[in-house]
Amino acid sequence: MITPAIVRRNTPHRYRMEAQKCAACGKVFFPPRLVCTCGSRKFKAYALPSEGKVITHTVIRTAPRGFGDEAPYCMGIVELKDGSRVLCQIADCEPHRLKVGLQVTIEFRKIQEAGESGVIAYGYKAVPER
């Protein structure tokens, strides 16, 4: 679901990769949460690094609603330099180039156009290092 209110409240982490670090145990959360698994509710602002590597991947051939025109497209789970992980599309990448260990950089991209409002949702995608 994508509406103007949803886009607005997701902006800090979707647009700027703003994460948080537990003040008690140091665990990093992306997206931010209200309570850590250690029980602490105090967090410090933390920016995720933008470089990382693909730890697993797929090529989506049958796409969900809203992504039909783009299929086939590459997706992966990216482990960033600090060990944090995100799931996102791997853009500007031919399927045959996908491999575990592929070095990528997180970039700001258009994700989908959706809903009756036609709201354009932006966010992060991984792009192989050139």
Added chain:
Amino acid sequence: MRDVAIIGIGMTDFGEMWNDSLRDLFVKASLEAMDDAGVDHIDGLVAGCMSPGLFAGQEHIGSLMADYLGQAPIPGVRVESACASGGMALRTGIAYVASGMHNVVLCGGVEKMTDVSGAQATYALATAADQDYEAFHGVTFPGLYAMMATAHMHKYGTKREDLAQVAVKNHDNGLLNPHAQYRMKITVEQVINSVKVADPLNILDCSPITDGAAAVIICPLEMAKKMKKKPVVKISASTHATDTIALHQRDDITWLKSTAEAAAKAYKMAGVKPEQIDFAEVHDCFTIAEICVLEAMGIVKKGEGGKATREGLTARDGKFPVNPSGGLKSKGHPVGATGIAQIHEIVTQLRGEAGRRQLKRARRALAQNMGGSGGSAVVHILEVL
């Protein structure tokens, strides 16, 4: 807490049931279960269903089913835990009976999936993933399991053929199940050459879109023993565990922690070791899932699920048969019904009523039902007295 037993089972055929609505399916399976148990009244009803709202435009089905079953004003409730909704319905009913709140409870599962388009169904199913951090990026359910497969193949050397063998084996079993949606034999080559869905998974690695329902009647074990109608099936363990619903937030992408946790607790509750279980019905929504489940349940070592499948461990005539019903792959996967359909197969086998697919050893069995990419898991151990 009282011990609980299963005294009645019923299920519809699984498939594209164009003539049956959501309520028709549920009531048909329920009436069959009540007839099998020999009861015309139930004290409570639990309906497992993942998304009647998105698949049939209908919520509030606990009351709807109680009414159409002719049992209103008994309490009726729907429970949801994605594809583990059926297993959760049984576990919820067990809590009612074990606690003494109710005596005879119907636990059913249902999903009516073919009234909507394929794209709408894909969307509805994707709501079991993390909407904001998985589905938002365009990943599908096959896509999430495909990423588990890629990681498993990379880490353990699991072969593409091993994945395919899960589907081949389950179709061999489903061929003998009159309720199964796809009763046809397939080969490893056919799986590998079928239409690509999310690499490395093809269409024949995926469970289908299915309409169907299943139901069981449970009551206190002592009450069941007095009925003496059919062999009494005791529920010796019922467990449930959760994990992150987002796949990428797990330390190990190939490890189904919720299943491992629920299975370990179940073995303890039943007082048995994995090797004392005769067979299992597990959640093979995708071929890779069955491989990862075998490992998480402690049936094989980490990383050896593919090898074990290749060597025939899980075949009908193997040492540990898995999915004698045909599994989700061949029998079909009406998501909310699946967990109860697994119980239906186990009770059928334990009673010795499985006909051509009857297993030689069937005294104690395990059912593993999983939600999403493993964000929830429900495990039951049943044994015949």
